Amino acid sequence: MENALNLDTVKLAENKKEIVILDQTLLPNQCKYLNISTAGDIWEAIYSLRVRGAPAIGVTGAYAYYVLANQIETEDKDEFVKECTKMMEYINSSRPTAVNLSWALNRMHNVMLTEKDHMNIPELKVRLMKEADDIREEDIQISRNIGTYGFELLEKLGKGVGIMTHCNAGTLATAKYGTALAPMYIALEHGWDPKKDLHVYCDETRPLLQGARLRAYEMQAAGIDTYVQCDNMASYTMKSGKIGIIFVGCDRVAANGDFANKIGTSGVAIIAKHYGVPFYVCAPSSTIDMTLESGDEIHIEQRKSEEVTEMWYEKRMAPEGVGVVNPSFDVTDHSLVTGIITEKGIAYEPFKESFEKMGIKPVEKYVDKK
Numbered sequence: 001m002e003n004a005l006n007l008d009t010v011k012l013a014e015n016k017k018e019i020v021i022l023d024q025t026l027l028p029n030q031c032k033y034l035n036i037s038t039a040g041d042i043w044e045a046i047y048s049l050r051v052r053g054a055p056a057i058g059v060t061g062a063y064a065y066y067v068l069a070n071q072i073e074t075e076d077k078d079e080f081v082k083e084c085t086k087m088m089e090y091i092n093s094s095r096p097t098a099v100n101l102s103w104a105l106n107r108m109h110n111v112m113l114t115e116k117d118h119m120n121i122p123e124l125k126v127r128l129m130k131e132a133d134d135i136r137e138e139d140i141q142i143s144r145n146i147g148t149y150g151f152e153l154l155e156k157l158g159k160g161v162g163i164m165t166h167c168n169a170g171t172l173a174t175a176k177y178g179t180a181l182a183p184m185y186i187a188l189e190h191g192w193d194p195k196k197d198l199h200v201y202c203d204e205t206r207p208l209l210q211g212a213r214l215r216a217y218e219m220q221a222a223g224i225d226t227y228v229q230c231d232n233m234a235s236y237t238m239k240s241g242k243i244g245i246i247f248v249g250c251d252r253v254a255a256n257g258d259f260a261n262k263i264g265t266s267g268v269a270i271i272a273k274h275y276g277v278p279f280y281v282c283a284p285s286s287t288i289d290m291t292l293e294s295g296d297e298i299h300i301e302q303r304k305s306e307e308v309t310e311m312w313y314e315k316r317m318a319p320e321g322v323g324v325v326n327p328s329f330d331v332t333d334h335s336l337v338t339g340i341i342t343e344k345g346i347a348y349e350p351f352k353e354s355f356e357k358m359g360i361k362p363v364e365k366y367v368d369k370k
Contacts, residue, residue, distance in 0.1 A: 205231065
């Protein structure tokens with residue numbers, strides 16, 4: 001089993017015309033890379049979770065903007081802007097809850113709008129490729145910084161700590177290191193014994209099993225003492241006293257600290273509050289949406305019923321015609337959150353003031369300034 005840190009989740013192909021992604025729908029049984037270059041294939045890869053995790057989706061969005069802009073054959077800048085705008089809106093529709101996707105697309109689009117008056121279209125395309133590469137490299141450093149702050153919390157708890165997680169926010173969800181798994185990777189770099197000093201409990205994360213398939217894969221491949229549990233076993237494990245801290249990732253954070261993460265996260269946070277287990281959210285600042293006052297404004301993606309009734313089973317496991325509730329995310333109230341770990345530091349209540357002190361501001365939406 002290969003260490004996930006050695007895998008490239010998403011990168012630009014050597015020919016500079018395609019995006020190379022690790023198909024995460026096949027893990028842990030098969031490690032396969034896909035080369036994608038059409039708008040339809042990129043949209044499908046994001047929607048179908050072949051690439052997943054808010055930061056990794058953001059990097060994919062940046063490369064998608066460049067790759068698709070590079071295919072536009074026109075010398076007319078107005079036409080180029082029009083086609084880029086249409087393309088980015090289409091790609092953004094693939095995962096509306098993950099703010100990193102719109103953040104990266106807007107950043108790429110703003111670069112194009114800013115530079116178009118003093119660059120020709122071939123020069124613009126080169127500039128866009130550099131911006132996408134920069135976003136990927138920045139993501140690696142951001143994840144490492146989050147891991148460093150998270151590791152400081154582990155040091156305070158001491159070696160032998162039990163850590164609970166939900167879904168997967170490891171290196172497979174970013175360009176490298178991850179967010180919620182980064183503290184464990186940093187602990188290993190500091191010489192912690194993976195079998196004695198770290199004990200990771202992974203919620204399986206129904207219905208798509210990202211915890212069982214991906215997070216457990218990452219932690220076991222890193223040599224860490226790893227356990228998988230059904231989502232409804234979290235209370236049992238916390239009550240037993242085995243859990244010293246909980247790290248989760250997120251897809252969008254509102255200004256007040258409410259956040260959206262994989263369905264089931266809110267329940268874990270409620271149980272943690274009851275048993276007094278510290279609950280930390282690991283969030284790149286690009287995931288914090290200061291334009292939203294609260295989590296009530298976060299759009300929740302609804303997914304296909306087959307993910308609940310048929311996927312992973314040899315035969316359908318629910319009656320034909322029965323209704324299915326399948327939200328991809330839920331919103332956890334900020335009152336349940338101990339702290340939010342960003343690359344700039346750890347934010348505490350009141351979260352909006354903490355974010356503002358860190359210099360986190362609302363992201364400007366793209367505006368055509370032609």
